[in-house]
Amino acid sequence: MLPVTFDHCVIHVTDWQRSNAFYTAVMGAELIRREAGYAYRFGDRQLNVHGPGVTPAEVARLPVKPGNSDLCFEWRGPIAAAVAHLERCGVPIERGPMQRFGAKGAGVSVYFRDPDGSLMEFISYARDEKLQPAVFGQEVLGHGHAHPSGAGSGPREAPGAHDPTFLPAGIPVPQDDGAARHLSGTKLPDLALPATRRGAFNLALLHGRTVLYIYPRTGVPGVDLPPGWDDIPGARGCTPQSCGFRDHFAELKALGVDHVFGLSTQDTDYQREAAERLHLPFPLLSDAELAFTRALGLPTFAVAGMTLLKRMALIIDDGVIGKVFYPVFPPDRSAAEVIAWLRQPAA
Numbered sequence: 001m002l003p004v005t006f007d008h009c010v011i012h013v014t015d016w017q018r019s020n021a022f023y024t025a026v027m028g029a030e031l032i033r034r035e036a037g038y039a040y041r042f043g044d045r046q047l048n049v050h051g052p053g054v055t056p057a058e059v060a061r062l063p064v065k066p067g068n069s070d071l072c073f074e075w076r077g078p079i080a081a082a083v084a085h086l087e088r089c090g091v092p093i094e095r096g097p098m099q100r101f102g103a104k105g106a107g108v109s110v111y112f113r114d115p116d117g118s119l120m121e122f123i124s125y126a127r128d129e130k131l132q133p134a135v136f137g138q139e140v141l142g143h144g145h146a147h148p149s150g151a152g153s154g155p156r157e158a159p160g161a162h163d164p165t166f167l168p169a170g171i172p173v174p175q176d177d178g179a180a181r182h183l184s185g186t187k188l189p190d191l192a193l194p195a196t197r198r199g200a201f202n203l204a205l206l207h208g209r210t211v212l213y214i215y216p217r218t219g220v221p222g223v224d225l226p227p228g229w230d231d232i233p234g235a236r237g238c239t240p241q242s243c244g245f246r247d248h249f250a251e252l253k254a255l256g257v258d259h260v261f262g263l264s265t266q267d268t269d270y271q272r273e274a275a276e277r278l279h280l281p282f283p284l285l286s287d288a289e290l291a292f293t294r295a296l297g298l299p300t301f302a303v304a305g306m307t308l309l310k311r312m313a314l315i316i317d318d319g320v321i322g323k324v325f326y327p328v329f330p331p332d333r334s335a336a337e338v339i340a341w342l343r344q345p346a347a
Contacts, residue, residue: 006045007045007046008039008045008046008047008048009047009048009071010047010048010049010050010056010064011047011048011049011050011064011069011071011114011118012049012050012051012063012064012065012066012068012069012116013049013050013051013066013114013115013116014051014052014066014115014116015051015052015115016037016038016051016052018115019049019051019114019115019116020038022114022115023040023047023114024040025089026085026086026089026091027040027042027073027120028042029041029042029047030042032046034054036053036054036055037049037050037051037052037053037054038051042073047071050063050064062254066116066117066118067116067117067118068118069114069118069119070118070119070121071118071119071120071121072102072109072120072121072122072123073120073121073122073123074102074103074104074107074122074123074124074125075122075123075124076124076126077124077126078124078126079096079097079108079109079110079122079124079126080097082110082122082124083097083110086110086112086122091112091113092112092113093110093111093112094111094112094113095110095111096108096109096110096111097109097110098110098166099166099167099168099169100121100123101167101330101333102123102125104125105125106125106169106170107123107124107125108123108124109121109122109123109124110122157224157225159224160222160224161222162219162220162221162222162223162224162225163221164218164219164220164221164238164239165239165240165243167236167237167240167330167331167332168230168236171230171236171237172231172232172233172234173233173234173329174233174234174310174311174327174328174329175233175327176326176327177299179299179310179326180298180299180312180324180326182297183296183297183298183314183321183324183326184321184322184323184324185320185321185322186296186320186321187204187319187320187321188203188204188296188316188319188320188321189204189291189292189295189296190202190204190205191204191291191292191295193263193285193286193287193292194268194285194286194288195261195268195283195284195285195286196268196271196272196275196276196280196283196284197275197283198283201261201283201285203261203285203316203319204319205319206258206259206316206318206319207258207318208258208259208317208318209256209257209258209259209315209316209317210257210258210259210260210261210314210315210316210317211245211252211257211259211260211261211313211314211315211316211338212260212261212262212263212285212313212314212316213241213242213245213260213261213262213263213312213313213314213334213335213338214262214263214264214298214309214310214311214312214313214314215238215241215242215262215263215264215309215311215331216234216235216238216264216301216308216309216310216311217238217264217265217266217306217308218238218239218242218264218266218271218274219238219239220273220274226303226304226306227304228303229303232301232303233327234310234311234327234328234329234331235301235303235308236331237311237330237331237332238264238311238331239274239278240330240331240332241311241328241331241332241334241335242262242274242278242280242284243278243332244331244332244333244334244335244336245260245262245280245282245334245335246278246279246280246281246282247335248335248336248339249281249282251339252335252338252339252342255339255342255343256342257342259282260281260282261282261283261284261285262280262282262283262284262285263284263285263286263287263292263309264284264285264286264287264308264309265286265287265288265290265293265300265306265307265308265309266286266288267286267288268284268286268288271284271286272284287309290307293307293309298310298312299312299326310326310327311326311327311328311329311331311334312324312325312326312327312328313325313326313328313334313337313338315338315341315342323341323347325337325338325341
């Protein structure tokens with residue numbers, strides 16, 4: 001292991017008084033006065049701050065701007081205490097409490113905003129009996145109303161209570177079985193795939209850079225999953241993966257991606273319901289006949305009489321696969337993993 005640890009990162013604010021009050025009272029930072037402006041210190045870690053009067057010497061290729069940061073802080077205690085703290089501070093919770101994965105594994109998070117609109121997250125790794133009476137990793141619908149889930153093998157949700165946006169704790173991690181090693185450098189087959197909008201697309205003929213994420217099947221709220229679904233490595237999480245690409249769509253476009261698609265073996269009518277419900281800004285493609293899957297030799301698995309694709313993501317340049325992400329876990333970080341690769345100078 002290299003002798004490296006995290007020291008600081010940078011945010012940008014527009015109003016020192018407002019931001020100083022937020023980061024000290026709400027986030028618990030120590031206010032550090034600089035020659036120009038301030039920094040926010042958390043133990044031996046720090047947020048350096050660009051703001052009025054600050055002229056940084058070095059900046060990123062795309063300099064950080066007010067409202068475009070995404071920061072997670074560990075709350076060392078039950079998440080219910082974090083919720084109560086935010087309520088006392090008058091800070092509205094945008095989402096959660098809900099299960100998320102952080103540096104220490106599965107935790108429970110709440111999301112809120114700083115005064116400039118940057119996304120803030122408190123994550124707790126403590127078991128909160130008030131919010132989690134029997135399990136760790138359930139989403140709370142409002143404050144104090146638990147969404148049932150479970151741990152270990154077997155169903156993690158009560159019958160008729162499926163929430164496709166929720167990732168349970170303890171789902172098995174897929175391993176690299178080598179089934180995608182042949183894909184890099186492969187030319188796509190000359191096939192048109194039905195889409196949830198704009199007819200059909202032939203990916204082999206598209207010019208520019210395409211991001212194609214591939215998933216087994218999206219669920220429907222309230223409709224039970226196939227038996228044993230949550231115990232299949234890599235099966236759960238198709239909706240969170242799709243939502244990740246939805247939420248990062250503008251960033252992908254800014255990084256030079258010309259086209260974004262999702263692909264599964266579900267039929268187009270089934271996919272269209274998910275695309276509309278999730279407000280996806282890109283089409284979903286159907287390979288219900290498995291022609292594209294067989295032509296490329298994509299890895300699949302079978303369950304409940306269905307042949308489904310294993311989760312992955314591809315970066316395609318002018319019809320040729322240039323980068324393969326396989327396996328993908330956790331699924332809600334798939335888009336972020338693609339973006340991290342795109343930000344590399346060689347990409």
